Amino acid sequence: xxxxxxxxxxxxxxxxxxxxxxxxxxxxxxxxxxxxxxxxxxxxxxxxxxxxxxxxxxxxxxxxxxxxxxxxxxxxxxxxxxxxxxxxxxxxxxxxxxxxxxxxxxxxxxxxxxxxxxxxxxxxxxxxxxxxxxxxxxxxxxxxxxxxxxxxxxxxxxxxxxxxxxxxxxxxxxxxxxxxxxxxxxxxxxxxxxxxxxxxxxxxxxxxxxxxxxxxxxxxxxxxxxxxxxxxxxxxxxxxxxxxxxxxxxxxxxxxxxxxxxxxxxxxxxxxxxxxxxxxxxxxxxxxxxxxxxxxxxxxxxxxxxxxxxxxxxxxxxxxxxxxxxxxxxxxxxxxxxxxxxxxxxxxxxxxxxxxxxxxxxxxxxxxxxxxxxxxxxxxxxxxxxxxxxxxxxxxxxxxx
Numbered sequence: 001x002x003x004x005x006x007x008x009x010x011x012x013x014x015x016x017x018x019x020x021x022x023x024x025x026x027x028x029x030x031x032x033x034x035x036x037x038x039x040x041x042x043x044x045x046x047x048x049x050x051x052x053x054x055x056x057x058x059x060x061x062x063x064x065x066x067x068x069x070x071x072x073x074x075x076x077x078x079x080x081x082x083x084x085x086x087x088x089x090x091x092x093x094x095x096x097x098x099x100x101x102x103x104x105x106x107x108x109x110x111x112x113x114x115x116x117x118x119x120x121x122x123x124x125x126x127x128x129x130x131x132x133x134x135x136x137x138x139x140x141x142x143x144x145x146x147x148x149x150x151x152x153x154x155x156x157x158x159x160x161x162x163x164x165x166x167x168x169x170x171x172x173x174x175x176x177x178x179x180x181x182x183x184x185x186x187x188x189x190x191x192x193x194x195x196x197x198x199x200x201x202x203x204x205x206x207x208x209x210x211x212x213x214x215x216x217x218x219x220x221x222x223x224x225x226x227x228x229x230x231x232x233x234x235x236x237x238x239x240x241x242x243x244x245x246x247x248x249x250x251x252x253x254x255x256x257x258x259x260x261x262x263x264x265x266x267x268x269x270x271x272x273x274x275x276x277x278x279x280x281x282x283x284x285x286x287x288x289x290x291x292x293x294x295x296x297x298x299x300x301x302x303x304x305x306x307x308x309x310x311x312x313x314x315x316x317x318x319x320x321x322x323x324x325x326x327x328x329x330x331x332x333x334x335x336x337x338x339x340x341x342x343x344x345x346x347x348x349x350x351x352x353x354x355x356x357x358x359x360x361x362x363x364x365x366x367x368x369x370x371x372x373x374x375x376x377x378x379x380x381x382x383x384x385x386x387x388x389x390x391x392x393x394x395x396x397x398x399x400x401x
Contacts, residue, residue: 004371006033011198014096015039015077016084016105016117018046020150020180021214022134023073024187026104029194030076031364031373034102037389038074038380039093042081045382046070056356064355066379074379075351075361080390081383088398090115095395097122097129102194106134109144119209129207130197132190138213148214150180157182157218162225165240172238186217247293248272248301251330252308252316259313262326266290271323275316276307353378 011034015026023038023046030036040046052067083089094116097103103122105112112118119131133139136148154160154176164175190212197208219226225236228244236244241260243249248269249262263269266289273282281287281303286296293300308316313329320327331339337348346363353359359378366373390397 006371006374007368008032008034011035011102012100013037014093014100014103016093016103016107016112017134018106019048020073020183021186021190021212022104022106023048024184025132025134025190025194026077027073027075028187028191028364028366029102031366033371033374036077037096037100037385038077038079039084040079040081040382042083042383045079045081046074048073049382056353056359058355059357066353066355066359066381071359071361071379076374076376077380078377078385078389079380079383080386082386082398084112084115084117090117092390092395092398093117094122094125096390096393098126099393100126100129101198102130102132104132104134104190104194108147109133109135109139123207123209127206128201130194130201130210131207132194132210132212134186134190134212134214136214138216139211143215150182150214151176153182153214153218157215158222158225159218162222162236162238162244164238166238169240175238181221182214182218185221186212186214189217189220242297242301245294246290247297248304250301252305254308254313254316255311257313258330259308259316260328260330261308261320264326268325269293272320272325275319275323275325276304278307349375351375351378354381354384 008029011029013026013029013034013036015022015036015038017023017026018040026036026038038046044050048070049065049067051069053063054068055063056066056068056071058064082092084093097117105117110118113121119133122129122131135144136153137143137146154163155174159181160174160176163177164173165171167173190210193210193212197210201207224245228234228236241251246262246264249264251258251260261272263272269287269290270279270282273279281300285292287293287300311319317327317329329335336342342348349361349363350358351361356378361375361378363375364373387397
Protein backbone atom coordinates (compact mmCIF):
# COMPACT_ATOMS: atom_id res chain seq x y z
CA UNK A 1 0.00 0.00 0.00
CA UNK A 2 1.43 3.37 -1.04
CA UNK A 3 1.57 5.83 1.85
CA UNK A 4 3.99 8.31 0.30
CA UNK A 5 3.05 11.96 0.77
CA UNK A 6 3.00 14.70 -1.86
CA UNK A 7 6.47 16.00 -2.86
CA UNK A 8 6.06 19.34 -1.07
CA UNK A 9 3.79 18.21 1.77
CA UNK A 10 4.60 20.27 4.89
CA UNK A 11 6.07 23.20 2.95
CA UNK A 12 4.35 26.52 3.67
CA UNK A 13 4.22 29.22 1.00
CA UNK A 14 3.30 32.85 1.62
CA UNK A 15 1.91 34.11 -1.69
CA UNK A 16 1.88 37.91 -2.05
CA UNK A 17 1.62 37.74 -5.85
CA UNK A 18 -1.28 38.46 -8.16
CA UNK A 19 -2.28 38.32 -11.84
CA UNK A 20 -0.41 35.44 -13.57
CA UNK A 21 3.37 34.91 -13.32
CA UNK A 22 3.44 34.66 -9.51
CA UNK A 23 0.14 32.78 -9.14
CA UNK A 24 1.22 30.33 -11.86
CA UNK A 25 4.35 29.59 -9.84
CA UNK A 26 2.48 29.19 -6.56
CA UNK A 27 -0.18 27.02 -8.21
CA UNK A 28 2.62 24.67 -9.27
CA UNK A 29 3.87 24.57 -5.68
CA UNK A 30 0.33 23.98 -4.41
CA UNK A 31 -0.18 21.16 -6.93
CA UNK A 32 2.99 19.56 -5.57
CA UNK A 33 1.49 19.53 -2.09
CA UNK A 34 2.65 22.80 -0.54
CA UNK A 35 0.22 24.73 1.66
CA UNK A 36 -0.11 28.05 -0.18
CA UNK A 37 -1.50 31.06 1.69
CA UNK A 38 -2.74 33.58 -0.86
CA UNK A 39 -2.69 37.07 0.68
CA UNK A 40 -5.27 39.33 -0.98
CA UNK A 41 -6.42 42.91 -0.61
CA UNK A 42 -9.76 43.01 1.27
CA UNK A 43 -12.72 43.93 -0.92
CA UNK A 44 -11.05 43.43 -4.30
CA UNK A 45 -8.44 40.69 -4.03
CA UNK A 46 -6.31 39.50 -6.91
CA UNK A 47 -6.69 41.78 -9.94
CA UNK A 48 -7.78 38.84 -12.11
CA UNK A 49 -10.93 38.27 -10.02
CA UNK A 50 -12.33 41.16 -12.06
CA UNK A 51 -10.93 40.10 -15.42
CA UNK A 52 -14.23 38.89 -16.85
CA UNK A 53 -16.52 37.89 -18.34
CA UNK A 54 -16.54 34.97 -18.60
CA UNK A 55 -17.29 33.99 -15.02
CA UNK A 56 -17.94 30.65 -13.37
CA UNK A 57 -21.65 29.81 -13.51
CA UNK A 58 -23.58 28.56 -10.50
CA UNK A 59 -25.83 25.48 -10.51
CA UNK A 60 -28.60 27.52 -12.18
CA UNK A 61 -26.36 28.75 -14.97
CA UNK A 62 -26.04 32.27 -13.58
CA UNK A 63 -22.59 33.92 -13.48
CA UNK A 64 -20.88 34.12 -10.10
CA UNK A 65 -18.23 36.61 -8.99
CA UNK A 66 -15.37 34.25 -9.93
CA UNK A 67 -13.67 35.17 -13.23
CA UNK A 68 -12.45 32.34 -15.46
CA UNK A 69 -9.03 34.03 -15.66
CA UNK A 70 -8.64 33.92 -11.87
CA UNK A 71 -9.75 30.28 -11.78
CA UNK A 72 -6.98 29.32 -14.21
CA UNK A 73 -4.10 29.99 -11.80
CA UNK A 74 -5.25 29.65 -8.19
CA UNK A 75 -6.40 26.12 -7.35
CA UNK A 76 -5.18 24.30 -4.25
CA UNK A 77 -4.58 27.60 -2.39
CA UNK A 78 -6.20 29.20 0.63
CA UNK A 79 -7.16 32.90 0.57
CA UNK A 80 -6.40 35.26 3.46
CA UNK A 81 -7.77 38.80 3.18
CA UNK A 82 -5.30 41.25 4.74
CA UNK A 83 -4.51 44.89 4.18
CA UNK A 84 -0.71 44.82 4.12
CA UNK A 85 -0.70 48.63 3.87
CA UNK A 86 -2.01 48.80 7.45
CA UNK A 87 0.37 48.28 10.37
CA UNK A 88 -1.80 45.44 11.69
CA UNK A 89 -1.94 43.66 8.31
CA UNK A 90 1.79 44.01 7.69
CA UNK A 91 2.52 42.72 11.20
CA UNK A 92 0.37 39.64 10.60
CA UNK A 93 2.18 38.91 7.32
CA UNK A 94 5.52 39.19 9.13
CA UNK A 95 4.27 36.71 11.72
CA UNK A 96 3.21 34.38 8.94
CA UNK A 97 6.61 34.75 7.27
CA UNK A 98 8.29 33.48 10.45
CA UNK A 99 6.40 30.21 10.03
CA UNK A 100 6.76 29.79 6.24
CA UNK A 101 9.39 28.25 3.99
CA UNK A 102 8.81 30.29 0.82
CA UNK A 103 7.53 33.77 0.01
CA UNK A 104 6.57 34.84 -3.54
CA UNK A 105 5.83 38.47 -4.40
CA UNK A 106 5.53 40.57 -7.55
CA UNK A 107 5.46 44.13 -6.26
CA UNK A 108 7.54 46.86 -7.89
CA UNK A 109 11.19 46.93 -6.85
CA UNK A 110 11.33 48.29 -3.30
CA UNK A 111 7.54 48.38 -3.03
CA UNK A 112 7.34 46.19 0.07
CA UNK A 113 10.08 47.95 2.02
CA UNK A 114 7.74 50.56 3.48
CA UNK A 115 5.67 47.76 5.02
CA UNK A 116 8.67 45.93 6.45
CA UNK A 117 8.01 43.04 4.04
CA UNK A 118 11.09 43.36 1.82
CA UNK A 119 13.69 40.59 1.69
CA UNK A 120 16.12 42.14 4.16
CA UNK A 121 13.37 42.71 6.73
CA UNK A 122 11.99 39.17 6.36
CA UNK A 123 15.47 37.59 6.34
CA UNK A 124 16.15 39.21 9.72
CA UNK A 125 13.23 37.33 11.29
CA UNK A 126 13.48 34.10 9.24
CA UNK A 127 16.88 33.47 7.65
CA UNK A 128 15.67 30.10 6.32
CA UNK A 129 12.96 31.68 4.16
CA UNK A 130 13.29 31.44 0.36
CA UNK A 131 12.07 34.81 -0.92
CA UNK A 132 11.20 35.03 -4.65
CA UNK A 133 10.61 38.43 -6.25
CA UNK A 134 9.01 38.58 -9.70
CA UNK A 135 9.20 41.89 -11.57
CA UNK A 136 9.13 43.11 -15.14
CA UNK A 137 12.82 43.92 -15.45
CA UNK A 138 14.56 42.55 -12.34
CA UNK A 139 16.03 44.11 -9.21
CA UNK A 140 18.93 45.81 -11.04
CA UNK A 141 19.52 47.82 -14.21
CA UNK A 142 18.14 51.14 -15.50
CA UNK A 143 14.63 49.73 -16.09
CA UNK A 144 14.30 48.02 -12.70
CA UNK A 145 11.83 50.59 -11.28
CA UNK A 146 9.46 50.36 -14.25
CA UNK A 147 6.31 48.23 -14.34
CA UNK A 148 6.33 45.36 -16.81
CA UNK A 149 3.47 43.35 -18.27
CA UNK A 150 3.52 40.30 -20.47
CA UNK A 151 2.29 42.05 -23.63
CA UNK A 152 4.83 44.86 -23.48
CA UNK A 153 7.65 42.41 -22.74
CA UNK A 154 6.65 40.27 -25.74
CA UNK A 155 7.27 43.37 -27.83
CA UNK A 156 10.31 44.71 -25.99
CA UNK A 157 11.95 41.28 -25.75
CA UNK A 158 11.76 40.38 -29.44
CA UNK A 159 9.06 37.71 -29.60
CA UNK A 160 6.70 39.85 -31.66
CA UNK A 161 9.43 40.40 -34.25
CA UNK A 162 9.46 36.66 -35.02
CA UNK A 163 5.76 35.86 -34.50
CA UNK A 164 3.17 36.20 -37.25
CA UNK A 165 3.07 36.15 -41.01
CA UNK A 166 6.00 37.40 -43.10
CA UNK A 167 5.98 41.16 -43.59
CA UNK A 168 5.80 40.80 -47.39
CA UNK A 169 2.60 38.73 -47.23
CA UNK A 170 -0.99 39.73 -46.39
CA UNK A 171 -1.50 39.88 -42.64
CA UNK A 172 2.18 40.46 -41.95
CA UNK A 173 3.25 42.60 -39.02
CA UNK A 174 3.83 42.38 -35.26
CA UNK A 175 1.80 39.69 -33.51
CA UNK A 176 1.69 38.60 -29.87
CA UNK A 177 1.24 35.01 -28.76
CA UNK A 178 -2.28 33.78 -28.02
CA UNK A 179 -1.59 33.36 -24.28
CA UNK A 180 0.64 35.29 -21.88
CA UNK A 181 3.71 33.16 -22.59
CA UNK A 182 6.13 35.51 -20.83
CA UNK A 183 4.16 35.34 -17.59
CA UNK A 184 3.79 31.57 -17.88
CA UNK A 185 7.47 30.96 -18.59
CA UNK A 186 8.42 33.25 -15.72
CA UNK A 187 6.11 31.32 -13.41
CA UNK A 188 7.71 28.05 -14.53
CA UNK A 189 11.28 29.37 -14.19
CA UNK A 190 10.38 30.74 -10.74
CA UNK A 191 9.07 27.31 -9.73
CA UNK A 192 12.32 25.66 -10.80
CA UNK A 193 14.43 28.29 -9.00
CA UNK A 194 12.43 27.92 -5.78
CA UNK A 195 12.73 24.14 -5.82
CA UNK A 196 16.48 24.45 -6.41
CA UNK A 197 16.79 26.86 -3.47
CA UNK A 198 14.74 24.47 -1.34
CA UNK A 199 17.13 21.65 -2.19
CA UNK A 200 20.17 23.84 -1.44
CA UNK A 201 18.64 24.74 1.94
CA UNK A 202 18.95 21.10 2.96
CA UNK A 203 22.73 21.65 2.89
CA UNK A 204 23.09 25.21 4.15
CA UNK A 205 19.98 25.51 6.35
CA UNK A 206 19.61 29.00 4.90
CA UNK A 207 17.20 30.70 2.54
CA UNK A 208 18.04 33.23 -0.15
CA UNK A 209 16.57 35.89 -2.44
CA UNK A 210 15.55 34.85 -5.97
CA UNK A 211 15.35 37.67 -8.51
CA UNK A 212 13.03 36.71 -11.41
CA UNK A 213 12.43 39.13 -14.27
CA UNK A 214 9.86 38.75 -17.04
CA UNK A 215 12.37 40.18 -19.51
CA UNK A 216 15.14 37.75 -18.53
CA UNK A 217 12.82 34.75 -18.83
CA UNK A 218 11.39 36.01 -22.09
CA UNK A 219 14.77 36.47 -23.74
CA UNK A 220 15.95 33.09 -22.43
CA UNK A 221 12.95 31.28 -23.94
CA UNK A 222 13.76 32.54 -27.44
CA UNK A 223 16.20 29.61 -27.51
CA UNK A 224 17.31 28.75 -31.06
CA UNK A 225 16.19 32.14 -32.38
CA UNK A 226 18.73 33.82 -30.08
CA UNK A 227 21.45 31.53 -31.37
CA UNK A 228 20.40 32.11 -34.97
CA UNK A 229 21.23 35.75 -34.31
CA UNK A 230 24.27 35.18 -32.10
CA UNK A 231 26.00 32.97 -34.66
CA UNK A 232 25.25 35.11 -37.71
CA UNK A 233 24.73 38.68 -36.56
CA UNK A 234 21.46 38.68 -38.52
CA UNK A 235 18.23 39.11 -36.53
CA UNK A 236 15.56 36.51 -37.42
CA UNK A 237 12.32 37.83 -38.86
CA UNK A 238 8.74 36.63 -38.99
CA UNK A 239 8.29 33.42 -40.94
CA UNK A 240 4.58 32.75 -40.46
CA UNK A 241 3.96 29.06 -39.91
CA UNK A 242 7.29 28.00 -41.40
CA UNK A 243 10.31 27.01 -39.32
CA UNK A 244 13.49 29.06 -39.41
CA UNK A 245 15.77 26.01 -39.36
CA UNK A 246 13.85 22.97 -40.64
CA UNK A 247 12.12 22.22 -43.99
CA UNK A 248 9.37 21.10 -44.44
CA UNK A 249 8.11 22.03 -40.99
CA UNK A 250 4.98 24.14 -41.44
CA UNK A 251 1.26 24.38 -42.18
CA UNK A 252 -0.01 23.12 -45.52
CA UNK A 253 -3.44 23.60 -47.06
CA UNK A 254 -5.22 20.37 -48.00
CA UNK A 255 -8.29 19.98 -50.19
CA UNK A 256 -10.65 20.70 -47.27
CA UNK A 257 -8.60 22.39 -44.56
CA UNK A 258 -5.12 22.70 -43.09
CA UNK A 259 -2.65 20.40 -41.39
CA UNK A 260 0.84 20.57 -39.92
CA UNK A 261 3.75 18.60 -41.35
CA UNK A 262 6.82 18.50 -39.09
CA UNK A 263 9.69 16.52 -40.59
CA UNK A 264 12.37 16.83 -37.94
CA UNK A 265 15.08 14.86 -39.72
CA UNK A 266 16.09 13.56 -43.16
CA UNK A 267 14.62 10.09 -42.65
CA UNK A 268 11.23 11.60 -41.82
CA UNK A 269 11.51 13.76 -44.94
CA UNK A 270 12.17 10.67 -47.04
CA UNK A 271 9.13 8.96 -45.52
CA UNK A 272 7.08 12.09 -46.25
CA UNK A 273 8.14 12.04 -49.90
CA UNK A 274 7.09 8.39 -50.16
CA UNK A 275 3.70 9.21 -48.61
CA UNK A 276 3.00 11.98 -51.12
CA UNK A 277 4.07 9.78 -54.04
CA UNK A 278 7.20 11.79 -54.86
CA UNK A 279 10.24 9.70 -53.84
CA UNK A 280 12.24 11.67 -56.39
CA UNK A 281 12.07 14.73 -54.13
CA UNK A 282 13.82 12.76 -51.41
CA UNK A 283 16.79 11.92 -53.63
CA UNK A 284 17.03 15.20 -55.50
CA UNK A 285 20.48 16.71 -54.84
CA UNK A 286 18.90 20.05 -53.90
CA UNK A 287 16.73 18.49 -51.19
CA UNK A 288 18.61 15.45 -49.90
CA UNK A 289 19.59 17.08 -46.59
CA UNK A 290 17.85 19.62 -44.38
CA UNK A 291 20.63 22.15 -45.02
CA UNK A 292 20.01 21.88 -48.78
CA UNK A 293 16.26 22.11 -48.30
CA UNK A 294 16.70 25.31 -46.31
CA UNK A 295 18.74 26.87 -49.11
CA UNK A 296 16.22 25.76 -51.74
CA UNK A 297 12.98 26.10 -49.78
CA UNK A 298 11.57 28.76 -52.15
CA UNK A 299 11.52 26.15 -54.93
CA UNK A 300 10.61 23.08 -52.88
CA UNK A 301 7.75 24.49 -50.81
CA UNK A 302 5.59 25.66 -53.76
CA UNK A 303 5.88 22.15 -55.24
CA UNK A 304 4.87 20.53 -51.94
CA UNK A 305 2.04 23.05 -51.54
CA UNK A 306 0.60 22.01 -54.91
CA UNK A 307 0.76 18.32 -53.99
CA UNK A 308 -0.83 18.78 -50.57
CA UNK A 309 -3.91 20.38 -52.16
CA UNK A 310 -4.77 17.13 -53.97
CA UNK A 311 -6.12 15.22 -50.92
CA UNK A 312 -8.16 15.95 -47.81
CA UNK A 313 -6.65 16.80 -44.46
CA UNK A 314 -7.61 13.51 -42.83
CA UNK A 315 -6.39 11.48 -45.80
CA UNK A 316 -2.99 13.12 -45.49
CA UNK A 317 -2.89 12.64 -41.71
CA UNK A 318 -3.68 8.93 -42.08
CA UNK A 319 -1.00 8.55 -44.75
CA UNK A 320 1.61 10.37 -42.67
CA UNK A 321 0.86 8.51 -39.46
CA UNK A 322 1.19 5.20 -41.33
CA UNK A 323 4.83 5.97 -42.17
CA UNK A 324 5.73 7.80 -38.95
CA UNK A 325 5.78 11.38 -40.21
CA UNK A 326 4.85 13.87 -37.44
CA UNK A 327 1.65 15.62 -38.48
CA UNK A 328 -1.63 16.82 -37.11
CA UNK A 329 -4.70 19.00 -37.54
CA UNK A 330 -5.13 22.58 -36.31
CA UNK A 331 -7.80 22.34 -33.63
CA UNK A 332 -9.66 25.04 -31.81
CA UNK A 333 -9.74 24.68 -28.02
CA UNK A 334 -13.17 23.04 -28.02
CA UNK A 335 -11.88 20.42 -30.45
CA UNK A 336 -8.79 19.88 -28.28
CA UNK A 337 -10.92 18.78 -25.33
CA UNK A 338 -12.92 16.44 -27.56
CA UNK A 339 -9.90 14.50 -28.81
CA UNK A 340 -9.58 10.92 -27.52
CA UNK A 341 -6.00 11.57 -26.35
CA UNK A 342 -6.94 14.57 -24.21
CA UNK A 343 -9.87 12.63 -22.77
CA UNK A 344 -7.65 9.64 -22.04
CA UNK A 345 -5.20 11.88 -20.19
CA UNK A 346 -8.09 13.38 -18.17
CA UNK A 347 -6.91 16.94 -18.75
CA UNK A 348 -10.35 18.40 -17.98
CA UNK A 349 -10.93 18.18 -14.23
CA UNK A 350 -13.80 19.31 -11.99
CA UNK A 351 -13.26 20.47 -8.40
CA UNK A 352 -16.04 21.14 -5.85
CA UNK A 353 -16.70 24.89 -5.55
CA UNK A 354 -18.79 26.73 -2.94
CA UNK A 355 -20.51 28.94 -5.53
CA UNK A 356 -20.51 26.94 -8.73
CA UNK A 357 -21.11 23.46 -7.36
CA UNK A 358 -17.99 22.48 -9.29
CA UNK A 359 -15.32 24.50 -11.08
CA UNK A 360 -13.45 23.24 -14.13
CA UNK A 361 -9.67 23.21 -14.11
CA UNK A 362 -6.94 22.07 -16.48
CA UNK A 363 -4.97 19.14 -15.11
CA UNK A 364 -1.37 19.70 -14.14
CA UNK A 365 0.99 18.18 -16.74
CA UNK A 366 3.21 16.89 -13.93
CA UNK A 367 2.44 13.17 -13.72
CA UNK A 368 4.01 11.16 -10.87
CA UNK A 369 3.87 7.38 -10.57
CA UNK A 370 3.56 7.35 -6.76
CA UNK A 371 2.76 10.87 -5.56
CA UNK A 372 0.21 12.22 -8.06
CA UNK A 373 -1.03 15.79 -8.05
CA UNK A 374 -4.11 16.10 -5.85
CA UNK A 375 -6.88 18.51 -6.79
CA UNK A 376 -7.67 19.33 -3.19
CA UNK A 377 -9.82 22.42 -3.60
CA UNK A 378 -10.93 24.97 -6.14
CA UNK A 379 -9.51 28.49 -6.36
CA UNK A 380 -10.65 30.10 -3.11
CA UNK A 381 -13.21 32.82 -2.58
CA UNK A 382 -11.71 36.11 -1.42
CA UNK A 383 -10.78 35.76 2.25
CA UNK A 384 -12.39 32.32 2.46
CA UNK A 385 -9.70 30.94 4.79
CA UNK A 386 -8.56 34.01 6.74
CA UNK A 387 -9.55 32.88 10.22
CA UNK A 388 -8.83 29.21 9.54
CA UNK A 389 -5.24 29.76 8.40
CA UNK A 390 -4.31 32.38 10.98
CA UNK A 391 -5.61 30.25 13.86
CA UNK A 392 -3.70 27.25 12.48
CA UNK A 393 -0.54 29.38 12.63
CA UNK A 394 -1.31 30.61 16.13
CA UNK A 395 -2.01 34.18 14.99
CA UNK A 396 -5.01 36.17 16.17
CA UNK A 397 -7.13 37.23 13.16
CA UNK A 398 -7.75 40.98 12.74
CA UNK A 399 -11.01 42.25 14.16
CA UNK A 400 -12.33 43.09 10.68
CA UNK A 401 -12.55 39.38 9.75
